[in-house]
Amino acid sequence: MVAVTDRETTEQDAAAEVVHLTAGERLIRLVIAAAILTLTLVGTVVSDDEAFPFGPPRMYATRADPDAPVSSTRVVGLTDDGVEVRLSGGEVGLRRAEFEGQVPRLVENPELLGLLAVTYAANHPAAPPLEAVAIIVRRYELDDGVRTGSYVYDVLVTYPIPDPEGSP
Amino acid sequence: MSWVNRFAGWFFVPVPLARVAVFRLIAYLFIPVDVFVTTRWVAAHAGVPTEYYQPLLIGDWLSLPTPTTAVVDTVKWLLIGSALLAATGKAPRIWGTTTFLLYFEWMVIAMSYGKVDHDRYAFLVALAVLPTIGVARWRDKRRSEAAGFAVAVIFIAVMLTYFLAAWAKIRFGGWDWVNGSTLTRAVLRRGTDLSTWTLDVPGLLHVSQYLMLGFELLSPLMLLVRRDRARIALVIFLLGFHLMVFAGVRIIFLPHVVALLSLVPWERFQLHRQPPEVIPRSDDLAPAAS
Numbered sequence: 413m414v415a416v417t418d419r420e421t422t423e424q425d426a427a428a429e430v431v432h433l434t435a436g437e438r439l440i441r442l443v444i445a446a447a448i449l450t451l452t453l454v455g456t457v458v459s460d461d462e463a464f465p466f467g468p469p470r471m472y473a474t475r476a477d478p479d480a481p482v483s484s485t486r487v488v489g490l491t492d493d494g495v496e497v498r499l500s501g502g503e504v505g506l507r508r509a510e511f512e513g514q515v516p517r518l519v520e521n522p523e524l525l526g527l528l529a530v531t532y533a534a535n536h537p538a539a540p541p542l543e544a545v546a547i548i549v550r551r552y553e554l555d556d557g558v559r560t561g562s563y564v565y566d567v568l569v570t571y572p573i574p575d576p577e578g579s580p
Numbered sequence: 581m582s583w584v585n586r587f588a589g590w591f592f593v594p595v596p597l598a599r600v601a602v603f604r605l606i607a608y609l610f611i612p613v614d615v616f617v618t619t620r621w622v623a624a625h626a627g628v629p630t631e632y633y634q635p636l637l638i639g640d641w642l643s644l645p646t647p648t649t650a651v652v653d654t655v656k657w658l659l660i661g662s663a664l665l666a667a668t669g670k671a672p673r674i675w676g677t678t679t680f681l682l683y684f685e686w687m688v689i690a691m692s693y694g695k696v697d698h699d700r701y702a703f704l705v706a707l708a709v710l711p712t713i714g715v716a717r718w719r720d721k722r723r724s725e726a727a728g729f730a731v732a733v734i735f736i737a738v739m740l741t742y743f744l745a746a747w748a749k750i751r752f753g754g755w756d757w758v759n760g761s762t763l764t765r766a767v768l769r770r771g772t773d774l775s776t777w778t779l780d781v782p783g784l785l786h787v788s789q790y791l792m793l794g795f796e797l798l799s800p801l802m803l804l805v806r807r808d809r810a811r812i813a814l815v816i817f818l819l820g821f822h823l824m825v826f827a828g829v830r831i832i833f834l835p836h837v838v839a840l841l842s843l844v845p846w847e848r849f850q851l852h853r854q855p856p857e858v859i860p861r862s863d864d865l866a867p868a869a870s
Binding site for chain 1: 591592594621624628629631632634636638693694695697698704726729736745747748749751752753754759763764765769780
């Protein structure tokens, strides 16, 4: 068993030899640390995620209205038989949150969704080909912060995959 | 003048080299775990169409390459090799620096697809300062001001992750963030069997939001924790918080948790070679039991 005695972290083994830094070595460390600290504080105060690694740590920082519905976004592929295949769970190398961050761009440029069908086919050669790719939002209803149990589906955009050239 | 010296002195309180030698091994060996097990989605970006790449400011300024399959795979294997070399403790300044630069690029690849995570600021700071310590061996009894500086800035980075999170909540959510339904939203979207019951207890998640913001705003006080056992207690408290969050919404700030481990006085746990003649006092075991 190891005994951890209660000594000041700073005052232990006073007899042990100390490796010192010169005044110059101290100064350069403090100057660089001050610069990084300044970038971090400025990034948090005025910038946003694009300033990584100096942006604000804004995990769950947005206030959610207790009466507004909670949205959950999915990107799905649709096969010929109408089967839904989830694409936003890593199937094409992107996470749900990454799709959510790009939703406005994808709604404006739905042809970007078509690229996912190609990636999906490359990653899952045995799977049936996708006929369309869609972004679906599920909105859970809240009443004063408590879930009511009901939700609605909302299809934001559907992009039909164009037939490859030469096929009937 | 004296307060300047005291302020500067806080950064250079000597820390045993054996302590940072242990932490360094943990930090560098965590990188293969991060790449292959706990954050595998970064490597998955190798297969994503480059049209989905949304460069960060730093990617633009430094003209970092677009992450094609070849770029992602090359960075991955160079990073793994560099981290394993750094973990040996040999040539720590060289392999520590290459590991930091490659991990930084790995993070640029991670965060450039529409979602930025905030779980590794302190880990990046740790990788940046570890090479400044120089040679440190497990059994080195000496204390080092360079090691003290490294531990001090990692500690500040850990603290800032909490404190600036409070700042962000007030900036983006407003002072009324505490009265929103942010945690309800999180549990609805990511809840587990261990947490969904909280949705049916009115007020519980609401009060939790007050507690979270309060803790984050007070986090700078943790820098005053200097005694070994108090630091161990602080680490156990923070690990408990992160484990609770993980149980509830499957989010763990794993790289941040690794950076936390720099606060543990590892050299105190090394087995004493002489047979212990003194039975440890019962209060010596208190932190492990609590």
